[in-house]
């Protein structure tokens with residue numbers, strides 16, 4: 001039997017939810033285009049790969065911010081820009097105590113439009129230091145979402161600083177499903193990106209995560225996390241992997257996590273250059 005016919009028969013044999021999964025649009029909430037990727041993947045090539053992967057929109061940040069601006073210039077319909085408070089690869093480890101970060105962030109906020117500040121890394125009580133506090137204030141002042149790679153403790157502290165903050169919790173904090181559930185129940189303006197892999201085993205959604213996705217179908221978004229140049233090669237493959245585990249969920253839940261939540265939380269904001 002010709003291979004094409006075999007794959008057609010296989011597709012027809014799949015349940016309707018899986019068929020829908022094959023061309024499910026995605027809004028990817030975790031893309032970086034860092035300086036180390038610029039010479040490996042040009043902005044045009046990067047955008048091509050995002051489109052090949054079937055991404056409808058991508059929340060993009062970069063170290064430094066120039067990478068985000070380059071992608072945005074090529075594909076303003078695709079790229080949702082957020083501002084990362086990093087100028088170089090040393091900043092993630094030191095920014096929380098580096099006053100000069102505030103001036104960098106303020107300068108960029110004056111020059112460009114963003115939907116959020118992030119992704120930034122912070123743990124526990126460090127988020128109460130002066131520099132992270134200032135970021136939380138700037139987000140409030142500019143109506144921006146915070147994208148935090150943080151443990152649950154740091155996220156709670158952000159909401160203590162600003163109970164009205166909007167937070168996308170990168171990698172769902174790499175916390176266990178029960179901890180994530182407690183946080184989502186407590187904070188209504190908290191969403192989580194799923195740039196992690198432990199919610200899937202053998203291509204199926206792990207039961208504890210499944211019940212969490214059913215309870216909070218409107219609070220999760222997918223994420224690839226192109227933190228290293230090498231991962232840019234895997235963007236279409238990772239999108240296919242996402243569609244495979246999303247097809248294991250009820251179609252309505254899958255659509256929300258795949259793109260509807262991302263569109264609702266991020267996509268509604270028109271991003272124009274000032």
Ligand SMILES: [Zn+2]
Nearest residue numbers: 030119225227
């Ligand atoms: Zn990241």
